[in-house]
Amino acid sequence: MNVHRLTGAASAVALTVLIALTGTGAAHSAPRPAAGPAYVALGDSYSSGVGAGSYQDDACKRSAKAYPALWAAAHGPASFAFTACSGARTGDVLGKQLAPLTASTGLVSLSVGGNDAGFSDTMTACVLDDDQACLDKIDTASAFVRTQLPARLDAVYDAVRSRAPRARVVVLGYPRFYRPAADDCVGLSETKRTAINEAADLLDSVIAGRAAAHGFSYGDVNTTFKGHELCSGSAWLHSVTFPVDESYHPTAGGQSGGYLPVFTSAATR
Incomplete structure (x- = not known):
């Protein structure tokens, strides 16, 4: 041979x-698949995860069960900066949350605007006072949303785009709180519940409009929260709770079933 x-x-x-x-x-x-984009999660309590439990800190109540943390755990981004904070307004996002944004940031999530419009004071009035006091508070908040909030949102969106010019930015809205025409709903009157839902729709429409004007994606969470509002029998939102700061915030189920799918879909479009 x-x-x-x-x-x-x-x-x-x-x-x-x-x-x-x-x-x-x-x-x-x-070779292993490349890591996902560098991801920065900005915003208020609906993004930090107030109401979901498993908080990683006391001040901002960032939750391991919030949709940003859940998405990061599932997708393995190249880096993950979680700066969303309970109680944040547009000015807080501008002044305290934008540092992690860079030219290499590939994905940003954001929810903000509710606290600027006086979310907490409005809900307090609606829970504790009569129908007219609740409606008056909602009227004041709605006027702010129409006339002053757009410029505040623009300032945040401009800053995000300036710092992260190539990032996909997903702006998340807020869910309606109550199932419509829930005759068996205990607590707030139908008048209050209807007005609160209408105010949430107005807030979402303004946020969606300003997001679109900046070329950002908008995530409408009412698509997933439908059937899981308060008085639905399967709520993904807390009603009045103790501690009170978790009131009218998504539960862990609301984060995983309501916010996470909407964000995941928008992040990949």
């Missing part, structure tokens, strides 16, 4: 044994 053929055969056998022993080969040596 030809010596060169013997040598080649021996080499082939040796290579086969080596592959068997070490587990190496083409299937194993293929």
Whole structure:
């Protein structure tokens, strides 16, 4: 037999044994998929995860069950900066949350505007006072949303785009709180519940409009929260709770079932 053929055969056998022993080969040596984009999560309590539990800090109540943390755990971004904070207004996002944004940031999520419009004071009035006091508070908040909030949102969106020029930016809205025409709903009157839902729709429409004007994606969470509002029998929102700051915020189910799918879909469009 030809010596060169013997040598080649021996080499082939040796290579086969080596592959068997070490587990190496083409299937194993293929490069790993690249990590997902560098991700920064900005915003208020609906993004930090107030109401979901498993808080990682006391001040901002960032939750391991909030949609940004859930998305990061599932998708393995190149980096993850979670600066969303309970109680944040547009000015807080501008002044305290934007530092992680850079030219290499690939994905940004954001919810903000509700606190600027006086969300907490409005809900307090609607829970504790009569129908007219609730409606008056909602009227004041709605006037702010129409006339002053757009410029505040523009300032935030401009700053995000300036700092992260190539990022996909997903702006999340707020869910309606109550199932419409829930006759068996205990607590707030139908008048109050209807007005609160209408105010939430107005807030969402303004946020969606300003997001679109900046070329950002908008995530409408009413698509997933439908059937899971308060008085639905399967609520993904807290009613009045103790501690009170979790009132009218998504539960862990609201984050995973309401916010996460909407964000995931918008992040990949």
